[in-house]
Amino acid sequence: MDQHLSPRRRAYDLGLRLCMIFCAGVTCALLIFLIGYIFCRGLPNLTWDLLSGQTSYIQNTIGILPNILNTLYIIFVAMVIVLPLGVGAAVYLTEYAENRRLVSLIEFAAETLTGIPSIIFGLVGMLLFVQKMNLQAGILAGGLTLVVMILPTILRTTQESLKTVPQSYREGALALGAGKWHMVRTVVLPGAVDGIVTGCILAIGRIVGESAALLFTAGFGTVLYSFGEALNNSSATLTVALYLYANERGRTDIAFAIAAILMILTLVINLSASLVGKKLKK
Numbered sequence: 607m608d609q610h611l612s613p614r615r616r617a618y619d620l621g622l623r624l625c626m627i628f629c630a631g632v633t634c635a636l637l638i639f640l641i642g643y644i645f646c647r648g649l650p651n652l653t654w655d656l657l658s659g660q661t662s663y664i665q666n667t668i669g670i671l672p673n674i675l676n677t678l679y680i681i682f683v684a685m686v687i688v689l690p691l692g693v694g695a696a697v698y699l700t701e702y703a704e705n706r707r708l709v710s711l712i713e714f715a716a717e718t719l720t721g722i723p724s725i726i727f728g729l730v731g732m733l734l735f736v737q738k739m740n741l742q743a744g745i746l747a748g749g750l751t752l753v754v755m756i757l758p759t760i761l762r763t764t765q766e767s768l769k770t771v772p773q774s775y776r777e778g779a780l781a782l783g784a785g786k787w788h789m790v791r792t793v794v795l796p797g798a799v800d801g802i803v804t805g806c807i808l809a810i811g812r813i814v815g816e817s818a819a820l821l822f823t824a825g826f827g828t829v830l831y832s833f834g835e836a837l838n839n840s841s842a843t844l845t846v847a848l849y850l851y852a853n854e855r856g857r858t859d860i861a862f863a864i865a866a867i868l869m870i871l872t873l874v875i876n877l878s879a880s881l882v883g884k885k886l887k888k
Contacts, residue, residue, distance in 0.1 A: 641869065644862060644865050644866055644869060645866055645869075647859075647862040647865075647866075648862035648863045648864075648865050648866030648867075649863075649866055651859045651860065651862060651863040652863050652866065652867070655667070655669065656668060656669055656670060656860070656863060657669070657670065657671060657674070657867075658671055659671060660672050660828060660829065660830045661828045668857070668860060670844070670847060670860075670863075670864060670867070671830060672827075672828050672829060672830045672831070672841070672842075673828065673842055673843060673844045673846075673847040673864070674844060674867065674871075675830070675831075675836070676745060676824070676831075676836060676841040676842060676843045676844075677814065677843045677844045677845075677871070679745045679749075679833055679836050679837075679841070680745050680748055680749050680752065680813065680820075680824065680841075680843055681810060681813050681814070681875070683745055683746065683749030683837075684749045684752040684753050684756065684809075684813055685806070685809065685810065685813075687749065687750070687753045688752075688753045688756055688757050688760055688809065689760065689806065691753070691757060691760075692756075692757055692759075692760025692761045692764060692805070693760065693764050693802060695757075695761050696760075696761050696762075696764035696765040696768060697764075697768065697790060697794075697795075699712060699713075699761075699765060700765055700768040700769060701768070701786070701790055701794065702786075713762070713765070716757075716758035716761050716762050717758065717762065719757075719758040720758045720759060720762070723818075724755060724816060724818045724819045725818040725819065725822075727751055727754060727755045727819045728751060728818055728819030728820065728821060728822035728823060729822060730751075730754075731747065731748075731750065731751030731754070731819060731822060731823040732747075732822040732823055735747040735750050735751060735823060736822075736823060741838065742838040742839060742840075743822075743823060743824060743825040743840050744824060744825060744827075744836060744837055744838045744839045744840060744841050745824060745833075745836045745837050745841050746837040746838060747823040747824065748819070748820045748823040748824030748825075748841075748843075750823075751819050751820075751822075751823045752812075752813050752816065752819065752820075755812065755816070755819060756808075756809040756812055756813065759805055759808050759809050759812070760805045760806070760809055762805075763801050763802070763804055763805030763808065764798065764801055764802050764805055766801060767798040767800065767801020767802060767804070767805075768794060768798045768801070770797075770798070770801070771793070771794050771797040771798055775793050775794070775797065776789060776793065776794065779792070779793045799883050800883060802883075803879055803880065803882070803883030806879050807875075807876050807879050807880075810872075810875050810876070810879065811872060811876070814844070814845070814868060814871060814872050814875070815845060815868070815872075816843075816845060817843075817845035817846050817848070817849055820842075820843055820845070820846055821846060821849075824840070824841055824842065824843060824846065825839075825840025825841060825842060826840060826842050826846060826850060827839060827840030827841050827842055828842055828847065829841075844864050844867060844868050844871070845868065847864055848861050848864040848865060848868070851864065
């Protein structure tokens with residue numbers, strides 16, 4: 607087919623192809639360098655005492671077990687709340703809502719919220735959840751703040767995934783006598799599982815990497831709490847701890863160790879979400 611193209615067009619196509627290969631190579635090289643650098647600086651500093659202990663100025667020990675548990679706690683709290691809200695809202699807007707102008711307005715508002723800096727969410731979360739609702743800075747206040755942050759992501763990714771399900775599937779289910787909700791539950795949602803899982807992965811990635819909003823709402827505490835106690839006690843996540851060790855205490859070795867743990871934790875959570883999505887799709 608290239609033989610029928612003019613020399614100028616072939617040169618143009620070759621230039622574009624080389625440009626795309628160059629861009630892909632630079633992107634992969636940067637990614638490999640970043641991951642390799644963090645692992646080379648962080649993995650040698652990982653010890654069992656660091657992973658299983660907690661920080662104590664009296665005993666002169668440093669441990670990040672409370673921070674690891676706090677990260678898992680806040681992921682659980684945020685996802686348990688935001689997943690039903692986001693998926694439910696997306697199903698209603700896509701399958702049930704009849705006022706298209708209102709749907710467009712909500713979609714525009716959701717897309718606008720995704721571009722707001724996270725520190726603004728932290729400030730609003732502190733004023734609303736901590737001061738107005740009298741919640742203590744902790745996992746609950748931080749989790750509710752993260753719900754507001756990631757709800758637009760879950761909503762929009764789920765909504766776009768629902769739109770990709772062919773209309774003929776819906777019409778076929780209704781023609782066979784299925785009710786509206788039965789059709790949504792057994793035909794539409796299974797066909798949109800990939801998009802829902804993608805939204806969950808993006809949301810979890812933002813939760814794990816968030817620090818600015820949690821500085822205001824979750825606190826800086828490094829005490830080991832149970833899940834119930836951590837809800838209303840100052841509890842620093844891994845990203846907050848990374849900030850504290852890197853900037854406040856000047857321990858870059860601990861900061862790189864935490865960065866390596868964050869990358870491993872994100873990889874494990876994303877793989878788990880993908881496996882769950884494949885199971886649900888079956």
